[in-house]
Amino acid sequence: MQPIIDAKDLVHEYSRRDEEGNVTGITRALDGVSMQVKQGDLIAVLGANGSGKSTFAKHLNALLTPTEGTLYVGGMECGDHTKDLDIRKTVGMVFQNPDNQIIANVVEEDVGFGPENIGVPTEEIWERVADALKTVGMYEYRLNSPNKLSGGQKQRVAIAGILAMKPKCIILDESTAMLDPGGRKAVIDTITRINKEENITVILITHYMEEVTGADYVYVMDSGKVVMEGMPRDIFARSDELEEFRLAVPEAVRVAMLLREKGIELPKDILDAGELVDAVMKLQA
Amino acid sequence: MIRDITIGQYYQGSSLIHRLDPRLKVVGVLVYLISLFCFRYVIGFLVAGLFFALVLHLSKVPFRYVIKGLKPILFLLIFTAALNLLWTPGETIWKFGILNLTREGIYKCIFMALRLILLIIGSSMLTLTTTPNQLTDAMEHLLGPLKRFGAPVHEVAMMMSIALRFIPILLEETDKIMKAQMSRGADFESGNLMHRLHNMIPLLVPLFISATRRANELAYAMDARCYNGGAGRTKMKPLKYNPRDYKGYAVLVLYVIVLILVTRTVAI
Numbered sequence: 001m002q003p004i005i006d007a008k009d010l011v012h013e014y015s016r017r018d019e020e021g022n023v024t025g026i027t028r029a030l031d032g033v034s035m036q037v038k039q040g041d042l043i044a045v046l047g048a049n050g051s052g053k054s055t056f057a058k059h060l061n062a063l064l065t066p067t068e069g070t071l072y073v074g075g076m077e078c079g080d081h082t083k084d085l086d087i088r089k090t091v092g093m094v095f096q097n098p099d100n101q102i103i104a105n106v107v108e109e110d111v112g113f114g115p116e117n118i119g120v121p122t123e124e125i126w127e128r129v130a131d132a133l134k135t136v137g138m139y140e141y142r143l144n145s146p147n148k149l150s151g152g153q154k155q156r157v158a159i160a161g162i163l164a165m166k167p168k169c170i171i172l173d174e175s176t177a178m179l180d181p182g183g184r185k186a187v188i189d190t191i192t193r194i195n196k197e198e199n200i201t202v203i204l205i206t207h208y209m210e211e212v213t214g215a216d217y218v219y220v221m222d223s224g225k226v227v228m229e230g231m232p233r234d235i236f237a238r239s240d241e242l243e244e245f246r247l248a249v250p251e252a253v254r255v256a257m258l259l260r261e262k263g264i265e266l267p268k269d270i271l272d273a274g275e276l277v278d279a280v281m282k283l284q285a
Numbered sequence: 286m287i288r289d290i291t292i293g294q295y296y297q298g299s300s301l302i303h304r305l306d307p308r309l310k311v312v313g314v315l316v317y318l319i320s321l322f323c324f325r326y327v328i329g330f331l332v333a334g335l336f337f338a339l340v341l342h343l344s345k346v347p348f349r350y351v352i353k354g355l356k357p358i359l360f361l362l363i364f365t366a367a368l369n370l371l372w373t374p375g376e377t378i379w380k381f382g383i384l385n386l387t388r389e390g391i392y393k394c395i396f397m398a399l400r401l402i403l404l405i406i407g408s409s410m411l412t413l414t415t416t417p418n419q420l421t422d423a424m425e426h427l428l429g430p431l432k433r434f435g436a437p438v439h440e441v442a443m444m445m446s447i448a449l450r451f452i453p454i455l456l457e458e459t460d461k462i463m464k465a466q467m468s469r470g471a472d473f474e475s476g477n478l479m480h481r482l483h484n485m486i487p488l489l490v491p492l493f494i495s496a497t498r499r500a501n502e503l504a505y506a507m508d509a510r511c512y513n514g515g516a517g518r519t520k521m522k523p524l525k526y527n528p529r530d531y532k533g534y535a536v537l538v539l540y541v542i543v544l545i546l547v548t549r550t551v552a553i
Contacts, residue, residue, distance in 0.1 A: 101506035112521035
């Protein structure tokens with residue numbers, strides 16, 4: 001099957017210019033990134049600030065074009081701007097700041113903004129808006145003003161706005177970074193459910209390791225390169241390397257690691273508090 | 286205090302006024318605003334005031350909420366009233382130095398103040414009962430004919446609606462920056478005008494930077510959601526006149542006729 005996202009040796013350079021417009025320096029935000037994503041997968045891209053993960057995300061949505069390398073999204077090549085709208089219909093993007101991506105003053109009108117733009121007939125817009133809001137559990141707020149919602153609720157509205165466009169893939173570009181733990185959990189639960197139930201590919205871009213435990217595959221980025229990739233369990237087992245890339249392993253994984261250092265025999269692939277408790281209980285027995 | 290500004294804010298509701306076609310409301314407000322400047326007798330204010338009261342009653346927006354919208358222009362109001370009161374030439378009642386209280390001045394002052402008040406609270410009724418998106422749609426429709434001459438009607442309407450959407454966000458941010466700067470010793474309340482303006486710099490610079498950043502992010506978000514200008518767009522809530530809207534137009538015409546009749550016949 002054709003992968004939904006197929007990136008090969010992607011390079012993106014920002015050039016800095018002085019007042020006369022001469023190029024004074026070039027920053028390589030992406031440096032040879034290759035990635036293949038199957039339809040229906042939940043992929044996590046981890047990285048500290050400035051690792052290039054957001055730049056990469058903007059390529060997938062044709063908001064930026066690669067300096068070098070090739071990128072196919074849903075079989076369409078990004079590069080010339082002829083396919084931009086089709087690419088954006090295929091891949092939806094949820095951004096970091098909930099306030100800066102909500103356009104309308106009423107929740108349902110905001111969710112309808114995307115479908116309006118792609119020319120969906122009126123009756124179908126209403127159906128899609130209702131479905132999308134029910135999926136993220138925000139249907140009863142459809143007549144509210146977004147200003148009165150919490151951060152997590154706003155992000156769920158933003159996700160509904162993308163869902164209503166019926167994309168094949170949703171990218172969350174650090175969409176949980178500005179939320180409190182409760183809001184973060186609500187967003188992650190929602191997106192995981194959408195991935196399972198609607199078979200929509202999800203690309204989760206984050207620097208919170210806790211959020212990637214449910215992912216099918218994890219990429220770790222640093223200085224514009226993919227430095228690690230694998231299943232979440234395998235990635236967490238390499239905690240020393242992760243710390244090198246300024247990423248903190250989840251609390252449970254850390255505790256297990258420290259216990260192992262003390263000579264207590266625990267398995268290396270513990271992911272969360274539940275598994276840690278089970279493993280410790282087994283030790284007792 | 287800065288969050289008290291109600292101009293451009295939407296008051297959620299489902300009253301008759303809320304459900305009226307936004308085109309009717311825009312035309313209504315325009316007619317009402319123009320009408321305020323078309324009479325010379327105090328009785329006219331009574332008619333306009335009653336009309337406003339009727340709309341207010343039907344809209345179920347609390348009167349106190351509407352009045353709050355006057356707060357930011359209170360200074361302007363007092364200033365113009367005082368100017369008119371004390372510097373209008375005519376039949377002198379009381380004189381002190383250059384201050385000259387005249388009969389005409391008192392009239393003018395009352396007129397000016399009533400006009401301004403009715404103007405502000407009247408136009409705020411439009412934004413209080415109409416969502417920015419509806420407002421944009423109405424503008425786009427009403428100005429539609431200008432598209433033929435190449436005017437960017439859709440784009441301007443879109444810009445307006447986004448500006449309205451960001452008013453509360455930017456106000457909140459101003460409040461936040463103000464508090465942050467005050468906690469670090471900034472002073473926005475003392476000194477003369479020049480001094481105060483100078484003190485505003487640490488407030489305005491971060492506000493501008495953040496507004497630019499927001500604009501950039503919003504542009505990305507709109508792009509990501511396939512926004513591509515007005516062409517090929519459909520509407521979630523297309524504008525369609527209902528019987529109640531025609532009745533609304535009838536009421537509006539009635540108001541104008543009553544106003545003309547009353548101000549022509551009763552000369553108070």
